[in-house]
Amino acid sequence: SGAGRNLDAILLPKVECAAHVQALDLLLTQLEKEHGLDVGAIGIEPQIESARSLRNIDEIATASPRVQTLVFGPADLMASVNMRTLVVGEQPVGYDTGDAYHHILMTILLAARTHGLQAIDGPYLQIRDLDAFRRAAGRTAGLGFDGKWVLHPTQIEAANEIFAPRQADYDKAEMILDAYEFHTSAAGGGRGAVMLGDEMIDEASRKMALVVSAKGRAAGMTRTTAFVPPAP
Template sequence: MSIPVRPNRSQLSVPASSMRFIEKAAASAADVVFLDLEDSVAPDDKAAARANAARAVGAFDWGEKTLSVRVNAWDTVWTYRDVIEVLTGASDRLDLLMLPKVHRAADVHALAALVGQVEADLGRTKPVGLELIIESAEGLMNVEAIAAASSRIEALHYGPGDYAASTGARTTAIGEGIAAYPGDPWHYPLSRLLVVGRAHGLRVLDGPWSAHADLEGLATAAARTAALGFDGKWAIHPGQIETINAAYSPPEAEVEQARRILDAMTQAAAEGRGAATLDGRMIDVASIRQAEALVKKAERTT
């Protein structure tokens, strides 16, 4: 199964327990919306939220958005029913299922097998892709095997809250820094996730910024992972979408510079040279790869 190319700057989380919130999400400027059956839904509301998610897939106009449903993790009693009832009740407009708390490749194997059986039983012709949240020390340790566990996988997501809890980090904030730590405490997991995701051709997403009213802090955090190469970041409130979309859309000046590099290297090749100088810097074949990646990213977000 080839991985579709999808814009994925902002990914809006919406509790599936609220049809009103779901309807607003459908009209939002988010690239991706995921209807949440996990953390934002109380245990007594799980069944109703599951029914809402299945119905909402076909009930609203989602435009060109990618639509996902986050099921509950395998360490709960709800996962199998989430998958079966959502896939049975939802139309083919559903693009993805998101699995939280992925600790090992076996978690992915189990979900992929279940999804495949349900699709075969229903005669669904559009395969559902998978998004995986890495949010534990065990998950990060096993992320290479996890990323290779199924051809259905499209994206890896970083879950900062549960990851911090699993490593014993002294913080109760989600996605923010740690005042006592002189640097970025999350650089290692973010970088490891990015390298593994890219090696497998997957999209890689940063997780939520819980201080939803702090747009300045959000912009700083988003700019950091955008600079590393991440595709996008979660939004837990519609008010965060504009800031996130801006952070993960390459600035026009950078895109124009990338195009100038491609033009300069085309000219150099025509003259039989493998390198050139542009604005006082040496550029070569590696520069072409960087420039092409930036231009492609810009094209996906316009």
């Protein structure tokens, strides 16, 4: 109760089913009413940490309007499926092709996107191995995750860098948005597909650019190029 209105969300570990989320929702509602807080303001972040929770992920994601984020809990999930490694986040012994976590990560990501939630990767426990942390974070950032837990201050800068777009990608995204807005307008000819340099851009390009642009703006990035409409 001391945190009061400063409390944004609560991580809920070991979630197995919707009932676990709903129980916390009820408890939070009771506490909010008791302490005069806005009912429903405190979010819930379920952590997906077992085979059962992964199977029940859609019902977990929709168990309460408070659910904001789906979080991957790698260590417990690895134990749940009997994965043959003791290094959290690393490939198991004998798995020499592909990524042993790809199905898990994509299941969490697709559920999050389906239900309008954030997808957050879990921690990398070897805190002194920053290169390995970067490798693990780069994997989930590339898939489309919104962020990753950090366990040590040395991981913060790396995480911020990896989950923000590269400057060239941010500049290109903003350029696509400006160019598409101009060319689809009456002044630009009202066209639905146009060329930007050697690349055709259309509505799908705009949607992809919006993702990169939003992440860049959230990271406080400033564009270094500007779109100049072609002369009439």
